Amino acid sequence: MAEKKKFQAIKGTRDLLPPDTELWNRVEATAREVFSTFGFGEIRPPIFEPTELFARAVGIETDVVSKEMYFVLGRVVGGQGSLEELIDAVNEAWRKGEIEHSSENEQRVSKVNELYESARKASAPATSITGSNEWIADLLTRIFRIIDEMAERASLRPEATASVCRAYIEHGMHAWPQPVKLYYMGPMFRRERPQKGRYRQFYQIGAEVLETVQPGQGGAAPEGSSLATRHSPLATLLRDAAVDAEVIEMVMTFFARLGLEGVQLEINSIGHAAENCRRGYVQKLKAALEQVKDKLGPDSQRRIETNPLRVLDSKLESEQAIIAGLPKISEHLCDECAKQYVEVKRQLDLRSVKYAENWRLVRGLDYYMRTTFEITAKGLGSQNAVCGGGRYDGLVELLGGLPTKGIGFAIGEDRLILSLQDQEQGRKVASGEWRAASEEKKGAAKIPCDVYVAWMGTATQRAAIGSAQRLRAMGVRVELPAGEQKFGKALGHADKLGAKYALILGEDEVASGQWTVKTLADGSQAKMSEAEFLEKLKREIKKQ
RNA sequence: GUGGGAGUAGCUCAGCUGGUAGAGCGUCGGUCUGUGGCACCGAAUGUCGCGGGUUCAAAUCCCGUCUCCCACCCCA
Numbered sequence: 001m002a003e004k005k006k007f008q009a010i011k012g013t014r015d016l017l018p019p020d021t022e023l024w025n026r027v028e029a030t031a032r033e034v035f036s037t038f039g040f041g042e043i044r045p046p047i048f049e050p051t052e053l054f055a056r057a058v059g060i061e062t063d064v065v066s067k068e069m070y071f072v073l074g075r076v077v078g079g080q081g082s083l084e085e086l087i088d089a090v091n092e093a094w095r096k097g098e099i100e101h102s103s104e105n106e107q108r109v110s111k112v113n114e115l116y117e118s119a120r121k122a123s124a125p126a127t128s129i130t131g132s133n134e135w136i137a138d139l140l141t142r143i144f145r146i147i148d149e150m151a152e153r154a155s156l157r158p159e160a161t162a163s164v165c166r167a168y169i170e171h172g173m174h175a176w177p178q179p180v181k182l183y184y185m186g187p188m189f190r191r192e193r194p195q196k197g198r199y200r201q202f203y204q205i206g207a208e209v210l211e212t213v214q215p216g217q218g219g220a221a222p223e224g225s226s227l228a229t230r231h232s233p234l235a236t237l238l239r240d241a242a243v244d245a246e247v248i249e250m251v252m253t254f255f256a257r258l259g260l261e262g263v264q265l266e267i268n269s270i271g272h273a274a275e276n277c278r279r280g281y282v283q284k285l286k287a288a289l290e291q292v293k294d295k296l297g298p299d300s301q302r303r304i305e306t307n308p309l310r311v312l313d314s315k316l317e318s319e320q321a322i323i324a325g326l327p328k329i330s331e332h333l334c335d336e337c338a339k340q341y342v343e344v345k346r347q348l349d350l351r352s353v354k355y356a357e358n359w360r361l362v363r364g365l366d367y368y369m370r371t372t373f374e375i376t377a378k379g380l381g382s383q384n385a386v387c388g389g390g391r392y393d394g395l396v397e398l399l400g401g402l403p404t405k406g407i408g409f410a411i412g413e414d415r416l417i418l419s420l421q422d423q424e425q426g427r428k429v430a431s432g433e434w435r436a437a438s439e440e441k442k443g444a445a446k447i448p449c450d451v452y453v454a455w456m457g458t459a460t461q462r463a464a465i466g467s468a469q470r471l472r473a474m475g476v477r478v479e480l481p482a483g484e485q486k487f488g489k490a491l492g493h494a495d496k497l498g499a500k501y502a503l504i505l506g507e508d509e510v511a512s513g514q515w516t517v518k519t520l521a522d523g524s525q526a527k528m529s530e531a532e533f534l535e536k537l538k539r540e541i542k543k544q
Numbered sequence: 545g546u547g548g549g550a551g552u553a554g555c556u557c558a559g560c561u562g563g564u565a566g567a568g569c570g571u572c573g574g575u576c577u578g579u580g581g582c583a584c585c586g587a588a589u590g591u592c593g594c595g596g597g598u599u600c601a602a603a604u605c606c607c608g609u610c611u612c613c614c615a616c617c618c619c620a
Contacts, residue, residue, distance in 0.1 A: 008611080063618050067545095159620085188620080193545080195614060204620060299617065310618090364619055374620095381614075388620055412620030456578075491580035506578060520580070 012192070012200025018446045023417055027258060028185055031205050031411075034254045035183045038246070040207055043182040045163035047189075048072050048154040051144045057162035057395060059366030060140055061306070068190040070156040071147060087116045090147065108146045115143055156189035161367070161392070161408055162399070164208045169401035179211035179243070179405075185413070197383035197415040205416075206389075207250065208408035209243055210396060227403050228273050228369060228394030231336045238343045244371040244391060244407050245347030251375065251387055251409055252353055260416070261423055262378035263386075265354065268361040269341035270309070271333045272369045272393075281332035282308055292322050312360040328359045337370055344371050367392040371407065379422025380415055387411045445498025450477040450537075452494035455505040456484050463510050467503060467530060476537055495520060503533070 009015060016024060032042065051071060058065050071086070093099050094109045119139055157163055164182055167173075173180045185205040194200060213232065231237060248265065255263050271278035289296070289304045289311060296304075296319055300311045312323060333341065348355055355373075363372045372390035380386070389409025396404035451471055455464035461484070468480040479497055481490065487504060494502045504516035504525075517533055518525035528536070 011611080068618080190619075192618070198619075202620070383619080385620060410620055415620065486577060487579045488576060495580045502580080504579070508578080518579075523580080
């Protein structure tokens with residue numbers, strides 16, 4: 001008597017089933033259509049990459065990297081919560097032999113433990129590694145590096161921009177016609193607490209525009225200075241604004257094509273990392289925050305140190321008045337960034353893209369600069385952002401490539417689907433179809449079917465198979481029952497599957513060469529030859 | 545990691561103040577051996593999330609635990 005173990009999907013993961021998957025496919029097909037009209041090509045990067053790639057690109061101190069990564073160590077290990085948990089996971093993987101037992105790995109495992117011990121002895125808050133602290137960041141980097149050396153050297157991707165940049169460098173895309181425009185879609189992984197519109201395996205549809213600053217173009221690059229901290233000539237900067245606007249226009253076109261309602265675009269500029277721009281502003285902001293520190297909640301108080309910009313998008317009611325009085329980044333942008341921002345807005349106007357400015361919009365990942373944007377939709381609960389994006393000049397360079405400008409976005413596909421479904425349901429309720437919709441579940445066909453071949457008599461099976469083959473060759477969705485059934489039962493089955501037509505094939509039909517075609521919706525039926533039926537279906541397909 | 549809510553049939557749920565399970569829908573079969581939807585009849589599926597406690601008796605009361613959902617955090 002073996003005990004039956006009930007398996008269930010891992011927390012935060014889920015099965016997408018028919019008929020929902022039809023909507024997913026529609027969304028993805030629409031993305032491909034729209035993006036290709038904007039000159040984008042699809043890239044499919046791997047779903048796991050060296051941990052260090054994400055650490056470098058996304059930022060070692062961001063939650064996404066320091067708390068939410070899934071490490072691949074022969075098995076997948078989540079990083080949520082604490083350094084301690086990660087170390088435990090490594091030790092367990094070692095104990096179970098999931099990390100290959102070589103002497104090198106043995107040394108690595110003990111080194112990781114040693115690093116961790118030294119951190120604890122330094123009485124650091126080792127259980128909370130939110131990385132406000134430089135040496136903890138450094139420690140994490142070193143541990144990630146060692147973990148990467150063992151086993152699979154990888155983490156499941158928490159986002160894809162880093163991968164796209166890596167691929168850009170690896171395949172020498174700087175030598176492709178510039179700029180290089182790529183889109184992707186697929187699953188991402190973050191070990192967060194799931195809730196509505198947020199899953200541990202979630203899907204993103206994203207696009208990136210990358211353009212390497214060619215030697216001789218964009219002015220002389222100051223030695224050792226990255227694009228993140230220096231400016232191109234104003235003319236190129238303004239041209240970048242047009243690229244930003246077009247990318248945003250593309251997302252909005254995509255949403256419009258899907259018929260997504262209640263879409264709101266918010267934009268902002270967060271300047272670039274220089275003293276006379278964002279860096280200076282952050283100093284001022286920090287100072288201002290220190291003044292009102294005691295009026296802020298614990299989360300915001302913590303962020304004054306870790307990431308002052310994030311205080312701006314706090315949702316706490318009690319903090320709203322205080323935030324409204326804080327210095328605004330728009331008033332502290334350098335001249336070039338300010339001009340670029342004005343141009344982005346002008347370019348959006350040229351494209352009739354409606355937007356709202358939100359000076360409190362800051363992006364969570366380290367690589368963003370200047371233009372940032374976020375799109376929200378209805379029906380999503382508190383996770384109402386369906387798309388986020390921005391400019392990230394200098395990221396490719398940071399990853400070891402040539403000085404390259406970048407702008408991109410990521411759409412939360414799960415959220416997009418939720419919003420579309422919510423909208424559809426709202427429409428049905430409003431139009432009184434709701435009743436029908438709830439009753440339609442009885443017999444609601446999950447998988448579409450056009451023609452049901454009801455055959456009877458062993459001699460007719462050959463004819464039935466032949467018909468099914470010719471129909472399928474035309475792209476018609478055909479259900480051919482494996483065994484013969486009485487026509488009553490067959491038609492009942494056809495009805496349950498939601499077939500449009502039943503093709504009734506019995507001895508009479510085979511003898512006469514005239515098929516009986518029944519239209520299930522109204523019960524009408526007619527005799528016709530196979531050629532006539534194929535012709536009829538062809539016309540109907542054309543109409544759609 | 546921190547809060548709040550919920551776990552009873554495949555799905556949606558009822559089962560109040562303790563007496564060892566029910567409905568609707570779905571699925572399958574029959575009435576109906578060349579014609580579906582309707583109707584009627586019938587069947588299968590549950591260790592009532594799991595473990596412990598109180599009790600003659602627990603789906604029901606108590607404790608613990610797990611899972612899911614929602615929210616905080618963070619992000620798409």
